[in-house]
Amino acid sequence: MIDHRHGRDRTDWTPTPFRQFIVKVHSRCNLACGYCYVYTMADKRWRRRPPAMAGHIAEATAHRIAEHVATHDLAEVSVILHGGEPLLAGPDRLRHLVSAVRAAVGERATVHFSLQTNGTLLDRSFLELFSELGVRIGISVDGTEAAHDRARPGSYARVAQALAELGRPGFRGLFAGLLCVVDLDADPIDTYESLLRHAPPAIDLLLPHASWSRRPAGPPGAYADWLIPIFDRWFGAPVRETGVRLFEEIINVLLGGGSAVEGVGTSPAAMIVVETDGRIEQSDILASTYEGAADLGLDVVRDDFEAALHHPATVVRQLGTAGVPADCAPCLWAGTCGGGLYAHRYRAGSGFDHRSVYCTDLDHLFGHVRASLERGLAPLR
Template identity: 50%
Template structure:
């Protein structure tokens, strides 16, 4: 047995989406593998996936695991299907292993009835939105070009009002063209118990939008100040809490920061075992492993060279990252954001300057808040020109 155990199982319940967001990296990006896969996960795929998850939990004596019901838009598979599969996994894992289930949805298909089914089935609801207003979500349209915001806002508020214990929160991708504080405050109107801000997927060969002068880092700093100055009482913000924990020497549980071992795996609608979808923003087939739940165990995925490379810790990082005093907090940034054609993933993050800006800012605020934190926070180097880090690129896997 090799590698760190998987603890997050992302299962594609439905391979299509009822929206056609113009910026979607999955359906509009370089990867085209979704086109040849079935729209829905068949019962035998779900049955075998549940068995494989239980097998992995037993082999690694897992006390808990995360089950992420994903898509596409997973609610296209039906709320009853989602809860039935969740129950199947819970019934099969060993005694003493807790399954934390969540559905990642665009909220447009949420109704009071579906919320009740999910809540009764012990499935929490995580909503993906670009912001808390129609203007923020103008690029989230259906296949006829109609806006998704009215249905999405209605769904999110239904979760807040009728299923608060099952409402996990909102995930938002940073749009550096929008006002950061206004975006944050608009999301608060949807009463999320937690927020998570993600950097838009991009890399050195396909830079993200508005990528210049650490604009994304500045955007996040502005939101952090608004959240921090309010006493962190309005909602939890995962990215900020993870950064604070790492600055204080505590472990992190996010792919975007820190050096914790990578622990997520994807099962596609046809049963294929893949790496996370974010890699599909790099090139066609980047998440492919050649494995599937009918013929292979998740331990076989742990031994896959690409997965092993992601679990190699600092050994997999670029020389610049290994020498950086922010390494323990930054962790090299999100793996997908390190890609550069011809040099693989052994590069600093395309958001290197942004991450340094954010970490330095949070460290300064934390140090001013408590003298103890001042000695714990690492010194940070000057933010470099983001293009200069490739003056002497490392050898990559491809």
């Protein structure tokens, strides 16, 4: 059994039920992105998983979600259809899963569905299906055409076409936003402006997944240097151009609120993954660290989500400030940064009780955002 504990007292833990369920409807992909944490890093278990989620696994997943909703009297939850590339599952499997979850949960809670796709297979028939089912769509785009095709060879034209279709009046309400991985070889403002051309309601800017055992490209601080010009452009714009979740969540925690994204703040982790074979696992981002890092030894046919909630690997990620790595305790940002993304803390042989491998970048970025907030709020004092 995987043990993610830091070895500190856990008696102050209060369970936070799962409110986000990432369902891997397909475990393969039709692209070969060089930075992909699922297929190119430490965990190769995807090779042994069925490509598509079987119907009985989808139904078991739906039952377990409904069970968790009822157990914790949840008013709403989100289900994210994921992969691999989830559109490879095909319309029938996607419809079956969404319908099964809605039927199982019934009137007990509102279920928000979304799907994260590389966009290459997204066409009008899928858009009509998602419009019918009420599924919002996030698309991965790595900035300019040149940068995108460097990371995701030859796919930009198809993605741009899908985004144009998604932007039409009949489908615009389905658009959840864009996901973009930071590329130090691309100009940050060119990247941001290329993303804005698609008129996204929100943008996720993600650091490439790395750890102390697999260092990121570029020197410490290079990613902050890349992100800060975008922050200044976004924060200083006379009108709101889009949401940028990383910046919004940093602002939230600096102003005393919680965070809704992994890697910012100390809000308890409330997300769980179901793989195509029914395995209940932690965030698949842990695939970037070592083989089986996300494995909880559970599956939806045999186990409920309560077993996952009370697993030590979940507990350690729900401890708030008590779960901040020991390295981070003296830091100014300990309660707001929270030590960074959990996977980015990993070091082979000693686990996850370390500051993020992006610590220097987070320090510079948090400091810059706080200074910008102080300047912006000064006239109100």
